Structures are given as structure tokens and as C-alpha cells.
Amino acid sequence: MRSAIYGAGSLGTVMGAYLSREGVQIDLINRNHAHVDALKKSGAHISGTVEMTVPVSALLPEDMTGRYDIIFLMTKQLNNRETVSFLKNYLAEDGVIVTLQNGIPEDSVAEIIGPEHTIGVTVEWGATMTAPGKSVLTSDPDSLSFHMGSMPGISENKIEEVKELLEKMCPVVIENNLPGARWSKLLINATFSGLGTVMGGTFGDVAHDPEARNLAASCMKEVIDVGRAAGVTFAPVQGKDLVSLFYWSNPVKKAIAKLIMPIAMKKHAAIEPSMLQDLKKHKPCEIDAINGVVCERGAREGIPTPLNDRIVKIIHEIQEGKRKPSRENLKELELCPNP
Template identity: 90%
Template sequence: MRTAIYGAGSLGTVMGAYLTREGVPVDLINRNHAHVDALNRSGAHITGTVDITVPVNALLPEDMTGKYDIIFLMTKQLNNHETVAFLKNYLAEDGVIVTMQNGIPEDSIAEIIGPEHTIGVTVEWGATMTTPGSSRLTSDPESLSFHMGSMPGIPDNKLEQVKAVLEKMCPVVIENNLPGARWSKLLINATFSGLGTVMGGTFGDVAKDPEARNLAASCMKEVIDVGRAAGITFAPVQGKDLVSLFYWSNPFKKMLAKLIMPIAMKKHAAIEPSMLQDLKKHKPCEIDAINGVVCEKGSLEGIPTPLNDRIVKIIHEIQEGKRKPSRENLKELEMCPNL
């Protein structure tokens, strides 16, 4: 069985190291020449909450050959149409692309390769690229997990095959409710990645800052209101019912949500938002595939999303060089109605 991680950056380098260490032959594919050279020369060095170095096999996209049974897709969604069309040429007849991207990417990928070749996975941990060949795991090693679901037409044995590979790294939950799992991850990313990027901080910075925490509670409510209007039943994340924990309809319940937040985020407090990582490198970020999805769906369902609208606006302005990530940006968000 041939396996690849396409877009082996911060998360993919960690995953590739874990899988390789456990005996899974996997190609780590990335466009960054320096990163690929360092991986092949010195191995994948994973720091942070662990410290391991694992010899790996890394490739540039132009060096790919043959067909793969499983391609784990870990690039940003920004160029999905071109990327997936390219990967289709390297997919075995019964192969699958397992999208591990943020947002809700499965439908657009299935339009290109077919639902029978599309599996979705939410990644319940974080990492940050440090130097070429090195990535810092920012989640507690005991709190790593994947949630996986498939599109129609995926045989059970293929789903189990992918599950068996991922379980070499950490526990895998099979989701019969893939949209619910996606929206639960979107709830976390829109809130903690969105606000973390706005203020230039980690998930933990959002959870411990009183003003940011108040905004986070309101952001979560917007996402849940939009998801429910769209017919979504939010799936538990690592055994936690996020709606029960964080949804509020009165000031007392909102206060409880804010009190719970630092505890709930403790094991993932060091995660630096991937959008913030991109902006620091002067690269486009995925704001339109994260908070932007909430705004788009809210508009379709007639649910106002003033806070997510402003988060999108601020992050676009950061990307355009009109402002910087800063706690000062929270003041503009605090002017939103119904906070």
C-alpha cells in the first residue's frame, strides 16, 4: 500500500514522523525545497510537547511517481481545485484522498474525484513549523485524536484501512455524522483561530483574556446558531459536547461558558492559529474557509453573524498590510451588537 502526505508542513511533518516511526511507509510531499532537503538529510525533528527525530522520505510534487492508495491532503483550501486535479493523476483506481483541511472541503473535492474517493478527517491537535525539517507539537500528547467520516460510496474496508493507518499515531473516532464533526471543528477554529489571529496570540491567550473570552463565547453562539439553522447536529469532540458546554441564551449561561473555556482549552492552549502562522510568513490565510464559511452560511439561512463578519474584515485587512495582529483589534470587535 502506497501512502502520501501532500502538504507536509507543520501538521504533516508531525504526522509523517509518527507514522514512519510506527512502520508505515509514507512520502512527505511539500513544495518547500529547503524543508524537503532538511527532512531527507536530517529526518523530521518534532519538538514542543515531545522531542523525537525520525528519518523520513520527502519529495517535491514534481518528483512524485506512480499511484497512491491513500493521499492525506494537508494543504490550505485556497488552491484546492488545482491541487486535487493534480493529485487525481496519482490516485490508484480504488484510492482515496483523505482531506484533513480546515473548513468544510469534502463537497468541492468530491466534485473533482468523486465521493467514492473522498474521506474527511478533522485533526484535533495543533503544530507550528519552526525551521525546515522541524515542527513543534503544541498539544498534549495524551490529547491527540482524529475524527473521520466518508462520503457516499466509500467501502467499509477502505475506511478501516485509513483508520488503521491513522491509529498508528493516535485514536481515531469514526463519525457517522461527518457534517457534525466538521462543524464542531469549525466552531473551534472560527472562535480560537479567528480571535487568536486577530489578537496575535494562541488558543490559550484567547481563553485566558477576559475580553477575548467574552468575544469567544459570542462567536461560538453565532456558529452554533448558523449550524443549527442549516440542520447540523454538532458532534462531540474528544468526548465533549461543545454545544452543551458553550451555548448560552442568558447572561448566567454565558458566564458559565466563559468560566469553562480556559479549562476546556488547557491541553491545546499552546496552539498558534494556522492563519496567524501564514500571516507571519506573508502568505494568504484561510479566513474565507473558516469564519467566512460561517458568514456565508449565515447569510443563506438568514442568521446574522456580525462578529464573524468583523473577524473576517479585520483578518483581510491584516493580510493586506493595513493593520497588524494585536489585542487592540479586540476593541473593534467589542462594538458588535448582542455581545
């Protein structure tokens, strides 16, 4: 069975190291020449909450040959149509693309290769690339997990094949409610990645800062309101019912949500938002695939999303060089009406 990680950046390098260490023959594919050269020469060096250096198979997209049974897609959604169309030429007849991207990417992938070739996975951990060939795992090793669900037409055998591969790294939860799993991950990303990028901090910075934490509670409520209006039942994340923990309808419940936030984020506090990582490298980020999805679906369902709208606006302005990530940006968000 041939497998590959396409877009082996911060997360993909960590995942590739874990799988390669366990004897999985997997290609780590990335467009960054320096990164691929470092992986070939010295292996994948993973630090942070773990420490290991693992020899890996790495190559550039133009060096790909043959067809793969499983391709783990870990690029940003920005160029999904172009990327998936390219990968289609390297997919085995019964192969699958497993999208581990942020947001709600399954439909855009399935539109090109078909739902019978599309599996969705949410990644419940974080990492930061610090140099070519080097990535920092920012979540505690005992808090790593994947949540996986499939589109119609995927065989049980193929689901099991993918599950067995991912379990070489950490536990895998099979989701019968893939949209609910995606929206639960979107709830976390829109809140902690969105606000973390706005203020230039980590998930922990959001959870521990009183002003940011207050905004986070409001952001969560907006996302839950939109998801519910769209008919979504939010799935548990690592055994935790996020709606029960964080949804509020009065000041007392909001105060409780804010109180437990630092505890809930403790094992993931060091995660630096991928959007912030991109902006620091002067690369476009995928704000429109995260908070932007909440805004777009809110408009469709008639649910106001003033806070998410403003987060999108601020991050676009950071991307355009009109402002910088800063805690000062929180003041503008505080002007948004409470949900």
C-alpha cells in the first residue's frame, strides 16, 4: 500500500515522523525545496513536547511518480481545486484523499474526485515549523487524537486501512457525524486561532487573557448559534461536549464558560495558530476557510455574526499590511454587540 502526506509542513512533518518511526512507508511531499532537502539529509526533527529525529522519505511534487492508495492532504484550502485536480492524477483507482485541512473541506475535495474517494479527518493537536526539517509539537503527547469520517461510498475496508495508519501516531475516533466533528473543530479554530491571530498569541494567551477570554466566549456562542441554525449537531471532542461546556444564554453561564476555558485549553495552550504562522512568513492565511465559513453560513441562515465578521476584517487587514497582530486589536472587537 502506497501512502503520502501532501503538504507536509508543520503538522505533516510531525505526523510523517511518527508514522515513519513505526515502519510505515510514506512519502512526505512539500513544495519547499529547503524543507525537502533538510528532510532528505537529516530526517524529520521533532521537538517541543517530544524529542525525536526520524529518517523519512521526502520529495517535491514534481518528483511524484506512480499512484497512491492513500494521500493525506494537509495543504491550506486556498488552492484546493488546483491541488486536488493535480493529486487526482496520482490516486489509485480505489484510492482516497484524506483531507486533514481546517474548515469544512470535504465538499470541495469530493467535487473533484468524488465522495467515494473522500475521507475527512480533524486534527486535535498543533505544531509549529521552526526551520527546514524541524517542527515543534505544541500539544501534550497524551492529548493527541484524530476524528475521522467518510463521505458516501467509502468501503469499511478503506476506512480501516486509514484508521490503522493514523493509529500509528495516536488514537482515532470514527465519527458517524462528520459534519458535527468538523463544526466542533471549527468552533475551536474560529475562536482560538482567530483571536490568537488577531492578538498575535497562542491558544493559551487567548484562554488566559481576561479580555480575550470574554471575546472567546462570545465567539463560541456565535459559532454554535450558526451551526445549530444550519442543522448541525456538534460532536464531542476528546470526550468533551463543547456545547455543554461553553454555550451560554445568561451572564452566569458565560462566567462559567470563561472560568473553565483555561482548564480546557491547558494541554493545547502552546499551540500557535497556523494563520498567525502564515502571516509571520508573509504568506496568505486561510481566514476565509475558518471564521469566514461562520460568517458565510450565518448570513445564509439569518444569524448575525458581528464578532466573526470583525475578526475576518482585522486578519485581512493584517495580511494586507495595514495593521499588525497585537493585543490592541482586541479593543476593536470589544465594540461588537454581544450575541
